[in-house]
Amino acid sequence: MSFAQPSGLSGPSPVWHPFTQHALAPEPPVVVRGRGAWLETAEGGRILDAISSWWVITHGHCHPRIVEAIRAQAGQLDQVIFAGHTHPAAEALARRLVHAAPEGLDHVFFSDSGSTSVEVALKMAAGFWRHSGAARTRILALEHGYHGDTIGTMSAGARGIYNEAYAPFLFEVTRLPFPEPGREGETLAALEAACREAPAALVLEPLVLGAGGMRMYPPWVLSEMAALCARNGVLLIADEVMTGFGRTGTLFACTQAGVVPDILCLSKGLTGGSLPLAATLCRREIFDAHYSADRTRTFFHSSSFTANPIACAAALANLDIWDAEDVAGRVAALGALQEERLAPFRDDRRFRHVRRLGTITALDLAVEDAGYLAGIGPRLAALFRERGLLLRPLGNTIYVLPPYCVTAEELDLVYAAIAEAADLAGAP
Numbered sequence: 001m002s003f004a005q006p007s008g009l010s011g012p013s014p015v016w017h018p019f020t021q022h023a024l025a026p027e028p029p030v031v032v033r034g035r036g037a038w039l040e041t042a043e044g045g046r047i048l049d050a051i052s053s054w055w056v057i058t059h060g061h062c063h064p065r066i067v068e069a070i071r072a073q074a075g076q077l078d079q080v081i082f083a084g085h086t087h088p089a090a091e092a093l094a095r096r097l098v099h100a101a102p103e104g105l106d107h108v109f110f111s112d113s114g115s116t117s118v119e120v121a122l123k124m125a126a127g128f129w130r131h132s133g134a135a136r137t138r139i140l141a142l143e144h145g146y147h148g149d150t151i152g153t154m155s156a157g158a159r160g161i162y163n164e165a166y167a168p169f170l171f172e173v174t175r176l177p178f179p180e181p182g183r184e185g186e187t188l189a190a191l192e193a194a195c196r197e198a199p200a201a202l203v204l205e206p207l208v209l210g211a212g213g214m215r216m217y218p219p220w221v222l223s224e225m226a227a228l229c230a231r232n233g234v235l236l237i238a239d240e241v242m243t244g245f246g247r248t249g250t251l252f253a254c255t256q257a258g259v260v261p262d263i264l265c266l267s268k269g270l271t272g273g274s275l276p277l278a279a280t281l282c283r284r285e286i287f288d289a290h291y292s293a294d295r296t297r298t299f300f301h302s303s304s305f306t307a308n309p310i311a312c313a314a315a316l317a318n319l320d321i322w323d324a325e326d327v328a329g330r331v332a333a334l335g336a337l338q339e340e341r342l343a344p345f346r347d348d349r350r351f352r353h354v355r356r357l358g359t360i361t362a363l364d365l366a367v368e369d370a371g372y373l374a375g376i377g378p379r380l381a382a383l384f385r386e387r388g389l390l391l392r393p394l395g396n397t398i399y400v401l402p403p404y405c406v407t408a409e410e411l412d413l414v415y416a417a418i419a420e421a422a423d424l425a426g427a428p
């Protein structure tokens with residue numbers, strides 16, 4: 001494929017990159033190819049994708065089965081309006097998602113990003129209570145949570161430098177303290193107290209808070225929170241946008257806690273990370289509350305590319321891979337590999353909170369200057385770039401979240417650089 005520029009179209013790039021301070025950021029590498037756990041640049045360099053290109057790639061870049069499914073669907077039907085129309089890929093995918101998800105989630109609403117899957121979930125919850133005739137509108141959320149970058153999902157997420165400028169546009173939520181080890185009781189007590197105000201829903205990331213610093217909490221806390229919600233009629237929205245499709249060791253994180261949420265949000269790994277697609281699954285009662293001869297009860301949400309056929313075909317190929325290949329075995333083996341690599345760091349005093357959940361590891365550099373804008377950030381980024389690694393620390397938190405095809409030798413490269421990073425930081 002050629003992307004040659006017509007003459008006269010040279011000069012500085014007009015591209016505005018996400019989460020990038022253009023006044024400080026170095027020139028970005030130009031990535032032209034992806035294979036397995038590797039990215040290749042225009043200059044012929046290789047980058048090991050140790051964060052799965054922002055947590056989306058599951059099996060590896062350009063898995064042949066997914067590439068072939070995209071090719072076939074693109075030649076058949078590229079796009080069709082999804083209001084009043086349907087197509088075979090969406091129908092098949094919806095059935096397979098209902099089958100794969102925790103039992104009791106019977107309806108599937110498609111959108112196109114993690115943020116929109118959570119927006120849809122919040123609107124479903126709001127619609128459910130309105131059409132049930134109950135004045136429940138308050139949303140509960142976990143401290144340090146992240147649910148996306150739209151106005152609604154920023155409202156539910158943690159407040160910080162990344163949304164300070166938009167604070168006047170955000171709605172209030174009731175925030176529960178994060179269940180720190182040994183202080184889980186405080187979270188549960190706060191939830192119990194909040195339930196007395198008859199809130200609409202609790203939205204949370206099950207077992208691990210991603211953008212909030214890869215903070216992990218045990219399944220029993222999730223079970224207890226779900227039980228409190230059920231007892232008080234509060235809808236539980238599980239944001240599995242990052243945790244879904246094997247990340248935490250099981251297909252979905254909720255199942256480790258035996259929890260069936262009322263609403264389940266999926267995106268990132270849904271297409272194996274190849275194309276943008278999202279799905280919000282819900283219980284029958286939520287669909288039924290909108291089911292009426294009264295048109296005002298319609299679920300008023302859509303995006304132009306809802307259930308795009310090519311993206312649905314990629315998601316079906318992803319589910320085929322789970323069925324045809326031993327992905328569960330690969331995920332378990334990667335978890336064990338990650339644990340082995342992490343072991344030497346567990347009693348290294350230069351790191352704190354050395355932790356793992358499924359295929360994800362994380363460790364905090366023991367530096368004074370923590371937080372998202374920590375001065376150490378750019379230096380770490382430079383070191384990892386020099387070593388040919390795609391790692392993107394969250395402040396002083398370094399995490400490794402690789403595609404499931406990564407090998408032991410490739411992980412060795414990653415952890416060698418992490419050891420170097422500690423020297424660089426001059427941590428105690």
Ligand SMILES: *Cc1c(COP(=O)(O)O)cnc(C)c1O
Pocket residue numbers: 113114115116118146147148149205210211239240241242243267268
């Ligand atoms: C990434 C993420 C989102 C947002 O997904 P986008 O596709 O970036 O909009 C929402 N929730 C969680 C838990 C995420 O990790």
